[in-house]
Amino acid sequence: MKHNNCYVYPKTVREAINGERHYVAGSEKLPSVTTILSGTQDPSKASGLQAWRDRVGEANATKIVDEAAARGTAMHKILERYVDESGYLDMTKVGLNAHNMAIKIIERGLCNITEYYGIECTLHYPGLYAGQTDMVGVHKGEDAIIDFKQTNKPKKEEWIGDYKLQLAAYAMAHNYMHKTTIQKGVIMMCSKDNYYQEFIVEGNEFKKYQHKWLGKVSDYYEQRTKLKRKNDAVVESN
Numbered sequence: 001m002k003h004n005n006c007y008v009y010p011k012t013v014r015e016a017i018n019g020e021r022h023y024v025a026g027s028e029k030l031p032s033v034t035t036i037l038s039g040t041q042d043p044s045k046a047s048g049l050q051a052w053r054d055r056v057g058e059a060n061a062t063k064i065v066d067e068a069a070a071r072g073t074a075m076h077k078i079l080e081r082y083v084d085e086s087g088y089l090d091m092t093k094v095g096l097n098a099h100n101m102a103i104k105i106i107e108r109g110l111c112n113i114t115e116y117y118g119i120e121c122t123l124h125y126p127g128l129y130a131g132q133t134d135m136v137g138v139h140k141g142e143d144a145i146i147d148f149k150q151t152n153k154p155k156k157e158e159w160i161g162d163y164k165l166q167l168a169a170y171a172m173a174h175n176y177m178h179k180t181t182i183q184k185g186v187i188m189m190c191s192k193d194n195y196y197q198e199f200i201v202e203g204n205e206f207k208k209y210q211h212k213w214l215g216k217v218s219d220y221y222e223q224r225t226k227l228k229r230k231n232d233a234v235v236e237s238n
Contacts, residue, residue, distance in 0.1 A: 002115040007178050012122040023130035033131035033169045036220045072150040074098035083119050101190040108196045109188035113137045123173035133170040143182045145170045149189040164201050168209040
């Protein structure tokens with residue numbers, strides 16, 4: 001896979017503010033894409049997650065979540081090292097599972113990437129948000145934002161709306177920063193049982209998710225404005 005370094009991506013600098021992930025971009029500290037998604041999620045999603053934790057038990061739920069996070073981190077590292085040809089091997093149980101998952105993504109997904117501009121690319125849209133996408137490259141002849149995802153079990157497409165919003169957000173930031181016109185996103189996903197899925201977002205669907213993302217950003221900042229006014233009122237009353 002050819003590396004085309006025509007774009008310079010900034011160094012990643014993260015900072016937690018009030019427990020929320022932010023990225024430092026010049027003089028700005030911008031909320032991450034995932035922070036905005038978390039802050040604007042449908043209440044039913046949070047209640048559904050809590051219902052799941054109650055059903056499987058808090059200790060078991062925490063174990064499942066922690067194992068998934070470790071597996072995802074290992075899988076991403078293996079894929080990153082594969083792309084930049086530096087090599088990486090994790091012989092732990094989680095690492096070996098992640099290795100098999102990464103192989104599936106390499107064989108079924110990355111085989112369609114002819115060149116890449118960057119991996120673990122930090123992007124930001126001034127004054128609004130920032131984030132990091134796994135890869136920016138050429139997928140089947142078209143520039144695209146590419147994200148790698150691990151999952152405990154295969155997902156239906158209607159379950160991955162937030163993943164599509166992430167792609168839209170990263171593309172808008174990339175287009176602003178680098179004067180590109182990326183209108184395609186690719187999700188390369190593998191389950192812990194090595195079942196590969198690929199979801200492509202492009203055309204009118206991609207535009208739809210860009211509009212939905214801007215709505216999320218607007219809702220996030222509106223919430224923060226209301227919270228600040230409420231806190232200021234409390235301070236004044238004291």
